[in-house]
Structures are given as structure tokens and as C-alpha cells.
Amino acid sequence: MRLTLLSLLFAVSAALASAPSRTVVERASCTLAPLGSGKDDSPQFLTAMQACSTVVIPTTSTLNISTRLNMTGLSNKHLNLQGTLRFNPNIPYWTANGFPFTFQTQITFWILGGTNIVVDGGGTLDGAGQAWYDAFASNSSLLRPITFTLFQATNVLVQNIKMINSPEWFNLVNEGKNVTFNNITLNAASTSSHGAANTDGWDIYRSDTVVISNSVINNGDDCVSFKPNSTNILVSNLNCTGSHGISVGSLGQFAGMFDIVENVTAINIRMSNAQNGARIKAWAGSGVGSGIVKNVTFMNFIESKVDNPVVIDQCYMTSASACAQFPSNTFIQDVFFTTISGTSTGSTVASLACSPGARCSNITVNNFTLSPPSGTAKYTCQNVNLTGNAASLFGTCTVT
Numbered sequence: 001m002r003l004t005l006l007s008l009l010f011a012v013s014a015a016l017a018s019a020p021s022r023t024v025v026e027r028a029s030c031t032l033a034p035l036g037s038g039k040d041d042s043p044q045f046l047t048a049m050q051a052c053s054t055v056v057i058p059t060t061s062t063l064n065i066s067t068r069l070n071m072t073g074l075s076n077k078h079l080n081l082q083g084t085l086r087f088n089p090n091i092p093y094w095t096a097n098g099f100p101f102t103f104q105t106q107i108t109f110w111i112l113g114g115t116n117i118v119v120d121g122g123g124t125l126d127g128a129g130q131a132w133y134d135a136f137a138s139n140s141s142l143l144r145p146i147t148f149t150l151f152q153a154t155n156v157l158v159q160n161i162k163m164i165n166s167p168e169w170f171n172l173v174n175e176g177k178n179v180t181f182n183n184i185t186l187n188a189a190s191t192s193s194h195g196a197a198n199t200d201g202w203d204i205y206r207s208d209t210v211v212i213s214n215s216v217i218n219n220g221d222d223c224v225s226f227k228p229n230s231t232n233i234l235v236s237n238l239n240c241t242g243s244h245g246i247s248v249g250s251l252g253q254f255a256g257m258f259d260i261v262e263n264v265t266a267i268n269i270r271m272s273n274a275q276n277g278a279r280i281k282a283w284a285g286s287g288v289g290s291g292i293v294k295n296v297t298f299m300n301f302i303e304s305k306v307d308n309p310v311v312i313d314q315c316y317m318t319s320a321s322a323c324a325q326f327p328s329n330t331f332i333q334d335v336f337f338t339t340i341s342g343t344s345t346g347s348t349v350a351s352l353a354c355s356p357g358a359r360c361s362n363i364t365v366n367n368f369t370l371s372p373p374s375g376t377a378k379y380t381c382q383n384v385n386l387t388g389n390a391a392s393l394f395g396t397c398t399v400t
């Protein structure tokens with residue numbers, strides 16, 4: 001069975017090498033079994049994704065991914081992942097060979113791109129993160145790979161799969177258009193005292209029309225993060241536990257760059273044991289970048305034991321004095337926080353800290369029912385005029 005498959009794949013490779021590509025008859029479906037004996041399954045997986053319309057990884061297969069996966073420029077592909085892709089934690093190999101991204105100095109195991117791609121099947125992407133969590137604890141500059149990167153991908157559906165123990169962010173959507181993730185279970189759990197650091201669920205960058213829905217996330221950093229140039233995004237029905245929240249930004253970090261986040265809705269979100277709930281963060285200070293956050297709605301958040309349930313921080317990573325001298329050039333407008341309920345861990349349940357100089361406008365707060373573990377809830381705001389039925393909870397905002 002395995003030999004038959006291999007010889008077929010070799011035949012296809014030979015055909016690809018020797019014939020003009022239009023004469024190659026793409027195979028309808030190929031099924032992959034692990035090579036075993038400590039071998040790397042990346043080459044056979046790459047070959048199959050090139051040669052076959054549908055690639056099936058059956059429930060019984062765990063493929064050993066030991067070399068990087070460049071799967072860009074594909075079209076009309078279905079990866080039916082019923083089994084597991086496990087990324088072999090060879091740290092020296094990946095730090096030297098992971099695909100690099102200049103943005104925030106990241107690397108990734110896998111770039112998947114092109115048009116009309118479906119990934120589904122009920123299987124698992126296993127980032128084998130434990131070795132990475134432990135190594136990062138003694139080397140804080142260790143480059144750790146993002147598990148799954150959609151790179152220049154259009155019309156993509158990823159659904160009904162699990163992702164576990166990513167060494168770094170689970171998913172990056174980079175320069176994508178019309179991408180949907182549905183029914184994804186993400187779980188990052190360290191078995192040592194070293195946490196699963198920086199395991200963002202999704203980061204969206206330079207991408208338009210992205211949906212993330214009906215998913216359950218247990219991780220150690222942002223549940224979903226909208227990085228520079230994220231537009232027309234819907235995030236709905238997510239249960240996030242242990243995360244840093246649904247975050248716009250951080251934006252305006254890099255000098256000379258203009259960052260846009262526009263038309264984002266995050267609705268029906270449960271956020272538990274998290275650092276933040278609904279958050280927007282932008283840099284201020286000298287020598288940073290600029291941008292605009294426009295038309296963002298956070299609606300129907302049910303929060304439980306969240307440190308900062310509602311946050312705008314427009315002086316992110318900037319001292320108050322530097323922020324006063326160099327207000328943020330990332331403007332924030334047309335933002336709605338609607339129907340936010342639940343509990344915080346501290347007394348402050350909402351903090352809307354805008355940079356001086358009227359950088360925030362048209363910020364609306366409605367239907368807040370948030371309570372601290374004890375005492376009176378604190379609502380704080382700076383340099384912003386709030387509207388909506390929860391504005392009175394904040395009182396008059398401080399002007400700095």
C-alpha cells in the first residue's frame with residue numbers, strides 16, 4: 001500500500017519534471033501514510049499537495065513534518081486532514097530554516113497560499129510546543145515558529161480541525177482575502193513550569209475579509225489580534241480561556257508605517273481567566289508610526305475573571321510624559337463597546353485611555369454590566385468624550 005502510493009507519487013513527480021505543466025493530469029485524490037522509521041514526511045506531503053486535488057491524511061496517520069513546507073501558489077486544493085501533522089521540534093533546524101517574516105521578526109513552519117483551498121477533516125496540527133516553551137525560558141530571543149500561515153491566500157476555508165501546542169502564534173493570515181476559519185479547537189498547554197508564551201490564536205496582517213467563528217481557544221496570548229491592515233473582519237462565537245483578549249493592535253509601532261484596522265466586528269465572545277477582554281492598543285511617543293482604527297464593534301462579551309475587561313490604551317508602551325509630548329498618531333474613531341457583562345479580577349472594570357490631543361472620537365459604550373470581585377467597580381477614561389448609556393458610569397474623563 002505504502003509502496004504503491006510512493007511509486008505513484010514518484011511517477012507524478014517525474015511527470016512534473018519532464019512535461020510541460022499543462023499536460024500533467026492532476027490526480028483526484030491521494031492518501032498519505034507516514035514513512036515511519038524516523039523519516040521526514042514533508043517531501044511526500046509537498047509532492048502530494050502539488051500533484052493531487054485532494055490530499056487525505058487518514059485518522060491513523062501522524063505525519064512527521066521535519067522540514068519547512070512551502071505550499072504557495074496552489075489552486076483548487078482540498079486537504080482532508082483526519083489524522084495529525086506533527087512538527088518535529090528540531091530547534092536548531094527551524095530557527096535557521098523557518099520562513100521568516102520581517103513583521104515583528106517571526107518565523108513559520110508552513111506557508112500555504114493560492115486560491116480556493118479547503119482544509120478540514122477533524123484532524124490535528126500538533127506544534128509540539130513543549131520543547132519550545134522550555135527552550136524559550138532560557139533564551140528569550142529564541143525564534144519560535146508560527147504553526148500555520150496563510151500566505152497570499154484567497155478564498156480559503158479552514159474548518160473542523162484542532163491545533164495544539166503551537167511554539168508561537170497558532171495562525172497568521174498574511175496578505176489574505178476571503179479567508180474563513182470555522183469550528184477550530186486551539187489548545188496550548190505546557191506540562192512544565194514554563195508557560196506557553198506568545199501562543200496567539202490568530203493574527204491577521206495585511207488581509208481583507210476574514211471570518212473566524214464557532215471556535216474554542218485555550219492559549220497564552222491574544223485570542224485574536226488584528227495587526228496592521230486588517231479590514232472587514234468578523235469574529236463570532238468564540239470561547240477564549242487564558243488569553244490576552246480580542247485585540248486591535250498593537251498599531252503604530254514602526255516609524256514610517258501607516259496601519260489601518262477598519263470594519264471589524266467581534267460578537268458573542270466568552271472570555272475567561274484572561275488578561276484582557278475587548279482591547280485596542282496603539283503606540284505613542286517619538287519615532288513611532290501612525291494609522292487609523294475605524295468602525296470597530298465589540299458586542300455581546302461575557303467575561304469571567306478578566307483583569308481588564310474593556311481597554312483602550314493609546315499610550316501603549318509609552319510613558320505618560322512621552323505620550324503628552326508626542327500623542328499617538330494612530331487615530332481611533334467609530335468604536336462601539338456594546339453589551340459587555342461579567343467579572344473582572346481587580347477593581348477597574350473598564351479603562352479607556354486615549355492619547356492627548358483628541359485622538360479618539362465617536363467612542364460609544366452601551367449596556368455594561370461588569371462587576372469586580374468586591375467593592376465598587378471603577379471605570380476610568382482619559383482624553384475622550386464618550387457616548388452611549390454606559391457613558392455615565394465613567395463620569396467626566398480626565399484630560400491630560
Ligand SMILES: *[C@@H]1O[C@H](CO)[C@@H](O)[C@H](O)[C@H]1NC(C)=O
Pocket residue numbers: 036037038039040041064065066088
Ligand atoms: C522525524 O523525522 C526526523 C528527521 O528524519 C527524525 O529525526 C525524527 O526522529 C522523526 N520523528 C519521528 C517521531 O519519527
Ligand SMILES: *[C@@H]1O[C@H](CO)[C@@H](O)[C@H](O)[C@H]1NC(C)=O
Pocket residue numbers: 070071072099
Ligand atoms: C516558495 O516556493 C515558490 C515556488 O517555488 C517560490 O517562488 C517562493 O520564493 C518560495 N517562498 C519562500 C518563502 O521560500
Ligand SMILES: *[C@@H]1O[C@H](CO)[C@@H](O)[C@H](O)[C@H]1NC(C)=O
Pocket residue numbers: 095139140141142143
Ligand atoms: C537564542 O535564540 C536566538 C534566535 O533563535 C539564537 O540566535 C541564539 O543563538 C540562541 N541563544 C542560545 C544561547 O542558544
Ligand SMILES: *[C@@H]1O[C@H](CO)[C@@H](O)[C@H](O)[C@H]1NC(C)=O
Pocket residue numbers: 154155156157178179180
Ligand atoms: C470566498 O471563499 C469561499 C470559500 O471559503 C467561496 O465559497 C466564496 O465564493 C468566496 N467568495 C468570493 C466573493 O469569492
Ligand SMILES: *[C@@H]1O[C@H](CO)[C@@H](O)[C@H](O)[C@H]1NC(C)=O
Pocket residue numbers: 121122123159160161162183185
Ligand atoms: C467540529 O470539528 C470537530 C473536529 O475537530 C468535529 O468532530 C465536529 O463534528 C465539528 N462540529 C461541527 C458542528 O461540524
Ligand SMILES: *[C@@H]1O[C@H](CO)[C@@H](O)[C@H](O)[C@H]1NC(C)=O
Pocket residue numbers: 214215216237238239270
Ligand atoms: C461556549 O460556551 C458556551 C457556554 O458553555 C456554550 O453554550 C457554547 O456552545 C460554547 N461555544 C463554542 C463555540 O463552543
Ligand SMILES: *[C@@H]1O[C@H](CO)[C@@H](O)[C@H](O)[C@H]1NC(C)=O
Pocket residue numbers: 206228229257258259260
Ligand atoms: C496599509 O494600507 C495602506 C493603504 O493601502 C498603505 O499605505 C500602508 O502602507 C499599509 N500599511 C501596512 C503596514 O502594510
Ligand SMILES: *[C@@H]1O[C@H](CO)[C@@H](O)[C@H](O)[C@H]1NC(C)=O
Pocket residue numbers: 231232262263
Ligand atoms: C468599510 O465598510 C464600508 C461599508 O461597507 C465600505 O464602504 C468601506 O470601503 C470599508 N472599508 C474598507 C477599508 O474596506
Ligand SMILES: *[C@@H]1O[C@H](CO)[C@@H](O)[C@H](O)[C@H]1NC(C)=O
Pocket residue numbers: 232233234262263264265295
Ligand atoms: C462597519 O463594519 C461592519 C463590518 O464589521 C460593516 O458591516 C459596516 O457596514 C461598517 N460600517 C460602516 C459605516 O462602514
Ligand SMILES: *[C@@H]1O[C@H](CO)[C@@H](O)[C@H](O)[C@H]1NC(C)=O
Pocket residue numbers: 295333334335362
Ligand atoms: C460613529 O460611527 C458610526 C459607525 O461607523 C457611524 O455610522 C456614525 O455616523 C459615527 N458618528 C459620528 C458622530 O461620527
Ligand SMILES: *[C@@H]1O[C@H](CO)[C@@H](O)[C@H](O)[C@H]1NC(C)=O
Pocket residue numbers: 338339366367
Ligand atoms: C441595551 O439593552 C437593552 C435591554 O436589553 C436593549 O433594548 C438595547 O437595544 C441595548 N442597547 C444596545 C445599543 O444594544
Ligand SMILES: *[C@@H]1O[C@H](CO)[C@@H](O)[C@H](O)[C@H]1NC(C)=O
Pocket residue numbers: 357358359360361383384385
Ligand atoms: C470633548 O468635547 C468638548 C466639547 O465639545 C471639546 O471641547 C473637547 O475637545 C472634546 N474632547 C475630546 C477629547 O474630543
